[in-house]
Amino acid sequence: MGQLTATATCAAMSATVEAGGHRVGERVLAARVGWLAGLVGQLAAQIVAEHWTGADLAVLAAGVGPDGRVLPAKGWMALRRLGWTAPAPAGVYVSDRVRRCAEEEAARALRLGVYRREVLQAIVATWPGDGRRADADWRALRELLPAGVTNAVIANRTRQVRAYQHAYGRLPGDLTDLETAPAVAAQVLLAAADRQLTSIGRDGPGRAVLRVQLPLTARPGSPADWAWHALPLTLPAHVADHARLCAPTLRIAGHRVRVDLPHRVPVTPAPARGHQVALGLDWGVNTLLTGTVGRLTDTGRVVTDGRMLRYDATAVSAKLHRLRQHREHLAARRDHHTAxxxxxxxxxxxxxxxxxxxxxxxxxxxxxxxxxRHLNKTLAWSAARWAVDQAVALHAGVVYVEDLATLAARGRRKGNARLSGQVRGKVVDALVHLAAKAGIAVVTVPARGTSRYCPRCGQGRTELAHTPAPDRPGERGWKWAICGRCRLNLDRDHAAAMRITARGLLAQHHVRTDRTTGRHTITAVVEGDVATVRRPTTHPTRQPTPRAKTGPTRKRPPASAGKLSHRAPDRRTAPAPPASTGGQRPAGQAPKNHHPRVAASGPAHDHLKPRHHRTGFHHVRATPAITLTGDYGPGTTRPRPHPKRLTPSDKHR
Incomplete structure (x- = not known):
């Protein structure tokens, strides 16, 4: 049994001062919380600015104090072990618990600088002479980088180093040469304090009370200028009643007090190995996620039912692109007016x-x-909820996604901006959280070559011909994939999702789990073909209800040859008169078809019109989560034509 930690944000509209029993309004409460955040931020900024040097960052990275003992995991305790503290402003009384909050904030900023410094040192140590890394340079860089560094971080740091080299003619010696001391967020980390500063408890279903000491003035001069305040909180609906509430973080948003409330829910960790049914997801630019379900048979073969699961966020991506353009325009106008x-x-x-x-x-x-930021967060949790719903409906025990560390934006700048602007990292974090609550494991697989080779034949050796559409096989494109060997013809992302599923199911014995983060990653590539098979009919065959026979069966009399049918003809026997002239139509009104329209089904129909799901976006085109019962059936028995290999002239004709 493990603990799953999540954070819920709620607002404190008012508070009660426990000493006098009177209530304070929203703006007074926001002012007092702002005074506390200002004191904490001032002390934290002083510590960060004083120790933002290469020597101090190296001492913090070593993780050993002056007495030879290992530094504690808590940031404020590590800084006190090193003696990195800041005095209170002159004439201002600050308790020891408030100092803890400031030191914790400073420790987090400095430890983030240690991580950036380690990435920068690895890039500088393997810097190529001509500025372009070869395969050997990439391997050496990966060995020096810390775990979990994505290609986007490497590209950003590389551009930063290249700009510094162009400006000064040399490589930077340390992180402090590239960046100044980071700014400290205006927030109060109450997790570093104890009951002498704050406490929280439930006050009924969906409600909690936060007790915290707040200053009564901007510059409190004595303990009398501090008072206990009781803040009633309305918990969001997704916070379970059995969740354990932790110490929150206070911050100001406008004239309101925001409370970031962590809570823990007991969960059973899902195993990373031994799965038979899996859901594979492929990343896209406009189509954020494309997935398929696969099953590992007893003979070691991967089969799928051929359905394509898609989360198409094209409308949201277009909105984000317009917002980014507007943001760049505002930044340019701000810099122009300032100059x-x-x-x-x-x-x-x-x-x-x-x-x-x-x-x-x-x-x-x-x-x-x-x-x-709000739209990115909402989209990430929406896509993650959709993926978990699909996995639960398909009875999948694991979800395989591409490793973000092996993905990079290449090509034109416009495409790079759209690709880097995706919320893939947030989607993975939300997916891991929601999947853990549902008892489903999330494993990342290598992404190289998933869209290049055929998933049905050749075991990763037959390349696909990419075209813009299935009816335009002679043109170059990227949306559709055609195999010249087995005649595979389907969406490119769907084919990649098949290969991701096969790589995950066949390489389960290569899963490695990070001890720090608990993330599961497949380190080796095991190729295998994916076969498409049928599912059995889930509806039972209806049997006629037997009835007791009461007499002989009546015989129908033969129809008379001259008897006319009273059924209206499907087509008129005579043309209708023009509309300008009156009169009745010779054949009467046209017959109406009262048969109900049969609803179309299948993955193609699922993408024609938007469907409403639990995703929260009504303009997102997403495949609905349909619970499918029964195992996969045998493969098709239809005779297939002999595969014909396309020649290079046929591909580009």
């Missing part, structure tokens, strides 16, 4: 006007950035 104002004297009236325009552009830029 113009800097070139004018302070006595010039135009300088104040330009400064006001720059401040307005800055505010709008922050609002657009917040909107992008």
């Amino acid at each position: 113009l104002a800097a070139g004018l004297p302070d006595s010039d009236a135009r300088a104040g006007h330009l400064t006001a325009l720059a401040a307005r552009a800055t505010t709008e830029h922050e609002h657009v950035c917040a909107r992008i």
